């Protein structure tokens with residue numbers, strides 16, 4: 001489902017963020033990505049959704065070879081992927097419903113179907129009663145759950161999250177992880193980067209550890 005073969009990423013300034021990464025994640029698997037700050041976790045996740053491009057090596061997601069993907073094909077790739085990134089944009093000039101419906105605006109669904117999908121996504125993250133709320137009034141955990149609803153509203157087969165529990169207290173963090181778990185249980189492939197030592201120490205899921213741009217485990 002996701003495979004990297006000898007992937008290297010050299011940023012234009014010359015920093016080698018990833019060195020010879022080879023890995024494979026099966027369809028329906030949940031995997032955590034760990035590693036120190038600057039280890040290359042965000043870079044690895046960005047390569048999967050073609051926010052960044054590899055300097056060398058091959059990346060296959062589903063049936064698509066990402067390294068060879070034309071810019072015009074990127075929106076099609078992302079139709080199958082839900083993304084939750086740290087620098088995620090929340091639009092504060094509109095309510096929760098309007099934030100979550102955004103990914104559906106490029107689809108052909110009619111208004112009724114869009115509304116049903118948004119409510120189903122909000123329901124899954126426990127925010128159904130907040131659809132009319134302004135995002136500014138949400139707690140940190142609720143904002144994060146809104147971002148998850150937005151990432152899954154188009155029913156992706158792969159979910160990628162970069163430090164989704166950073167800056168949340170442990171109760172909120174557990175809630176967020178339970179939401180990811182519930183998507184994985186219905187067959188979604190989930191890849192989450194995290195620093196959370198407690199979570200990494202107790203999880204039954206596979207942990208890939210990066211250190212200085214290389215896979216340690």
Ligand SMILES: Nc1ncnc2c1ncn2[C@@H]1O[C@H](COP(=O)(O)OP(=O)(O)OP(=O)(O)O)[C@@H](O)[C@H]1O
Pocket residue numbers: 011012013015016017035036037038039040041042043044
């Ligand atoms: N756009 C960029 N241009 C140049 N260097 C970058 C860029 N993005 C990341 N880097 C560098 O690549 C290395 C890996 O960064 P990355 O953000 O992937 O690490 P990380 O493991 O996600 O770290 P953190 O946990 O702090 O978010 C770092 O040294 C970083 O400074």
